[in-house]
Amino acid sequence: MKDYYKTLGIEKNASKDDIKKAFRKLAHEHHPDKTKGDPTSATKFKEASEAYSVLSDDNKRAQYDRFGSAGPGMGSSGGAYGAGGFGGQGGFGGFNAQDFSGFDFSQFTQGAGSQGGVEFDLGDIFGDFFGGGRGRGSRGQARQERGRDVSVDIQITLEEAVFGVEREIHVTKSSLCNICEGTGAKPGTSMKTCETCAGQGKVNETRRSFMGVFTTTRICDECHGKGQIPSEKCPTCRGEGVLDRQQEIIAKIPAGIDDNQMVRLNKMGEAIAGGISGDMYIKVHVKPHAFIRREGFNLTTDLRVKLTTAIIGGEMNIKTLDGDLVLKIPEGSNNGDVLRIKNKGVPNDHGRRGDLLVKLVIEMPRKLSRTAREAIEKLKGEGV
Ligand SMILES: [Zn+2]
Numbered sequence: 078m079k080d081y082y083k084t085l086g087i088e089k090n091a092s093k094d095d096i097k098k099a100f101r102k103l104a105h106e107h108h109p110d111k112t113k114g115d116p117t118s119a120t121k122f123k124e125a126s127e128a129y130s131v132l133s134d135d136n137k138r139a140q141y142d143r144f145g146s147a148g149p150g151m152g153s154s155g156g157a158y159g160a161g162g163f164g165g166q167g168g169f170g171g172f173n174a175q176d177f178s179g180f181d182f183s184q185f186t187q188g189a190g191s192q193g194g195v196e197f198d199l200g201d202i203f204g205d206f207f208g209g210g211r212g213r214g215s216r217g218q219a220r221q222e223r224g225r226d227v228s229v230d231i232q233i234t235l236e237e238a239v240f241g242v243e244r245e246i247h248v249t250k251s252s253l254c255n256i257c258e259g260t261g262a263k264p265g266t267s268m269k270t271c272e273t274c275a276g277q278g279k280v281n282e283t284r285r286s287f288m289g290v291f292t293t294t295r296i297c298d299e300c301h302g303k304g305q306i307p308s309e310k311c312p313t314c315r316g317e318g319v320l321d322r323q324q325e326i327i328a329k330i331p332a333g334i335d336d337n338q339m340v341r342l343n344k345m346g347e348a349i350a351g352g353i354s355g356d357m358y359i360k361v362h363v364k365p366h367a368f369i370r371r372e373g374f375n376l377t378t379d380l381r382v383k384l385t386t387a388i389i390g391g392e393m394n395i396k397t398l399d400g401d402l403v404l405k406i407p408e409g410s411n412n413g414d415v416l417r418i419k420n421k422g423v424p425n426d427h428g429r430r431g432d433l434l435v436k437l438v439i440e441m442p443r444k445l446s447r448t449a450r451e452a453i454e455k456l457k458g459e460g461v
């Protein structure tokens with residue numbers, strides 16, 4: 078007997094919310110769009126959908142808990158689901174309307190909306206059920222495929238964050254084959270018309286469901302929508318047009334970037350045959366600086382000042398990200414006073430820099446020599 082709870086990775090006493098969350102997560106993970114039709118994922122997606130359709134329905138769940146079956150077609154034998162599965166040859170055919178009613182789509186849209194993100198797109202699910210794996214035929218049109226996004230973490234210093242930096246990044250990812258330049262054809266050979274789609278680049282599929290019969294169009298798997306296939310395959314990529322290889326990418330990190338911000342490099346993600354490449358996301362981690370902190374577009378630092386300098390003023394050398402500067406300490410400075418050095422902070426999007434704020438920490442002498450003590454006594458006599 079199938080353990081629907083195990084399938085969704087939840088406890089027997091899981092709440093409806095837990096069930097929904099678990100399913101949403103699995104559906105997302107094993108989504109045919111993401112897994113490129115990987116059969117293991119397709120099976121998992123199907124199993125998760127089956128488990129969800131039972132456990133999300135109070136009546137079916139109760140029946141399943143008691144009898145290990147949720148009614149006709151829901152049994153352990155596989156029943157209606159075994160026939161072909163979603164997106165497979167049988168498509169949605171095995172489903173009957175009654176089973177489908179257990180699948181509450183309205184809850185999904187609500188759920189996704191309330192989380193403030195389109196984590197779970199209703200259209201995607203429909204597309205996969207009715208249109209079959211690749212290409213998403215749900216809206217009646219074939220969509221161009223897109224490679225996966227790639228994300229990379231890098232660490233930079235505060236100086237690099239303030240002034241910007243170029244980083245060389247090495248990633249191994251699916252890239253266009255550099256021998257055939259993505260065509261998949263052996264260099265010097267010609268292309269021929271794809272037989273699968275008769276050069277159309279797309280194929281029509283007719284599907285039946287309780288909602289009626291409809292025709293969907295999807296991108297041809299054979300030629301990836303191009304209508305042409307190589308007459309002789311490129312030996313390097315075996316005709317795929319893409320292959321995994323290591324690439325060096327120069328990433329420009331813009332001046333002013335903050336810790337945990339992302340830089341997106343358009344179309345630098347994984348390449349996909351006949352489609353457009355995904356994007357690369359570079360997550361930037363800024364190492365804490367020894368004595369300078371960032372506060373918005375300002376930088377702050379502490380400066381230790383001798384008591385005498387605080388009293389009568391003076392000039393002090395100060396280390397900044399722009400190098401050493403001379404700072405004028407005004408007469409009569411107090412502990413905690415903040416001096417502002419203009420335009421030595423962090424640049425904003427328009428290149429305008431914030432300020433460097435220098436907080437004075439006035440050092441009290443621990444011990445006084447006799448002469449010093451006499452001098453201070455004198456000051457005391459003057460009422461200072
Ligand atoms: Zn090639």
Ligand SMILES: [Zn+2]
Nearest residue numbers: 271274297300
């Ligand atoms: Zn084709």
